[in-house]
Amino acid sequence: MRLRTRLALAFALLALVPLAVVVPLTLTRLRDTLSRELDARMTAATASAQESLERSAANSRRAVEELVESPAMEDLVRDARTAPLRVIQANTAEGLMKSRGLTVLALFDRNGTVLSSGHLPARRGDPDPALFAVTKEKSPRPVPVRVDVRGDAGLRQVPALVTARPVDYGDVRLWAVGGVVLDDGLAQHLARLTQSDVTLLSGGTQVAHAGSAAPPTVEQELPLGNVASVRLTFSRAAAREAEEGVMRAFLLLAGLGLGFAALLGLLVSRWMTRPVEALTSGARRVAEGALDVQVTARATGEVGELVRTFNHMTSELKNTTERLMATERIAAWQEVARRLAHEIKNPLTPIRMSLETLMAAHEARHPSFPTLFKESAGVVLEEVERLRRIVDEFSRFARLPKPQLAPVDLSELTQSVLSLYAAPPEGIQLVPALQTGVVARADRDQLTQVLVNLVKNAEEAMTGKGGSLRVRVKGTDADAIVEVEDEGPGIPLEHRARIFEPYFTTKDGGTGLGLAIAARILQEHGGRLEVGGEPGQGARFSVVLPRAS
Structure with missing residues (x-):
């Protein structure tokens, strides 16, 4: 890339620096502000949803407590002392359930047999272990459980908040277990309250849904014991649209600034780079072998000093080059001599050891001396021949063979x-x-x-x-x-x-x-x-x- 082009790009980048600094800071602050607002809205909405659930649970608990304290229940348990199933009718719990605004109500004897069920009348006379297990809970608050209800698709399990209270008359005890089902009505109420997408989950399965949230989204989950949970999904689309609007404005400003800066950079760089281009041409001619090149371009300041230095350098370059070539030749021959001496020295030790071994064997009149002599002599001759070849190659080429x-x-x-x-x-x-x-x-x-x-x-x-x-x-x-x-x-x-x-x-x-x-x-x-x-x-x-x- 030519210097003129680089200078033009540099001007363009300098024009972008203010925007590159300001816009990311603005985006960061905007993102933080929107994120804090969304977090605050989520916190408030989650608190409202939690409060609404607690209020529904409290209303159902109060309704069950009022029911068990009512004269109607007292009369019912008194009449049912001898034969509860004969006295309590199948539709008894349904009437009591509707009168108290409940959606779940079952009457049990002390053994867990359903005497009457308002939400599932067909269960009369049968046990309902899941619902009767609430009678063993010590907490005064409603308990989340799964209850069986009959709908258009048949029998299915849905989560509910229920409360169990005993009704005693003498030695007779009945249990009233009632509450509210967590269904589409609750989901719609929470969706209107929190302005979010609400999903009721039970056992990982969706049982109710209401509302909507445009992507991208962030989720908040409210657990209801181990039975169910309420998932609130909030949209981040507004924050994303605001960020994209700022980014579009930044890109528009960046494009305008880049075009103006590039035009200005081309004009300025053309004036600045003329002496540099003359120096480049001179350096290229020096590289081609013309060691006495002189640059005549007009320049001031540091560039002018560079032109004068270049002209002085080329005037001295030829003599300096000749001296360096002579020095390199001397250094090359010195290295050749050192390598040659080193390579000759290495084989001398094994040759000497072989000869010493032969001499020792000869003096000791060793019976295998002829064989040893033949082997050692062959090795020594081979090493001598190798040394001769190395010396010959070093002397001819001044390098390794x-x-x-x-x-x-x-x-x-x-x-x-x-x-x-x-x-x-x-x-x-x-x-x-x-x-x-x-x-x-x-x-x-x-x-x-x-x-x-x-x-x-x-x-x-x-x-x-x-x-x-x-x-x-x-x-x-x-x-x-x-x-x-x-x-x-x-x-x-x-x-x-x-x-x-x-x-x-x-x-x-x-x-x-x-x-x-x-x-x-x-x-x-x-x-x-x-x-x-x-x-x-x-x-x-x-x-x-x-x-x-």
Whole structure:
């Protein structure tokens, strides 16, 4: 994106900043205000609904208490001392229920048999355990229960608030259990009272509903014991419409401001960016090789100083570039020399150890000296040839040789490397575990160089301490792996991020190139070198290469 375009956009964004700050604050305050108003309305409506339910319960309780204290009930229980079912008629409770404004009323004897039922006359002479259980309640308040009523669809259960009171005459006791059904009439009354959508639920099933609430909505629930609940649903549509109105106004203002600011920004940026564009063109020509470019654009202030500095820079650039190129060539050859010395030094130790082993065997006149000599001489000659090739490649290209990939049996190659360490230092035990048939495509010489480096480092880590040096070859479906694990001091966690960096070393006299070169070799093979192990308990280096099919 060009600077001119960026400046125009910057002006546009600056124009939007006041609106972007004011409008969210306004929306937040409006939302908070509307939310508080809705919460207050919900609280008041919920309190009104609760009060209405309590008032209905109190009226039904008072009606039942007046009924049991009435002369009619006293006469009824007196006449029913001998045969209640013969004296109390099926429609007796219905008349008493309607006279007191109740919608549920049942008369029971002390055993729980229905003598008369106003809301379900057919139950006369049968027990009604659910309704009679109210007589065992100790609370003077009405109890929410489910009662059976008959409607157009047949017999169904609906919630009701009922009160149980005894009627005694001598040793005769009858029970009057009455109250009000929570039905559509109550739901409509609560909907008008609270201006909300009202749903009566019983056992998770809707039994009555009234009112409506436009989405989005928020709900408030009033439990009625474990039997039923009243769900009040309030609409947030008014608050949402107010928020959307403010947002539409903001978008309109933002569009107008953005258009004006973009026009102003284009005009100003065109004047401001001319010197910058001249500098950009000059820098592009410098990048193409014209090191003596001079910018002639007129400018003042900081941009003018930048133009003068650019012209001075280009006048000095050619000489500075030539000096830097000379310095880089010297540094490159120094790095080549350090890497060459390091790579030559590593194989000298196993070669010397092989020769010392031969000399010791010769002096001891060991009977297997010819075989040992043949094996060691072959290994030494192979290492000498590898060193010759490395020196030749370094001298010609000043870099690591390009890998010559071919199938390599890692078990056989590792065994060949370990033969250089047939007589490890005192206290160090070599423990190989080599899985056969693990083949990778690799440069045999370079991979040998990596393994020799890792085994040598592991041996040096345990010098003076001793322990087991474990070398494992294993394979997975995708990878061929060689692990070299020692029981030395391990690699501190804070050093692991830098351990493969060139020239980073924690060993006295170390060059810091061994692991860096090993990691580079494996990278060019399409593999990787991983470090593991617990600090203080040894280190584990894993050579991971793609497995050959």
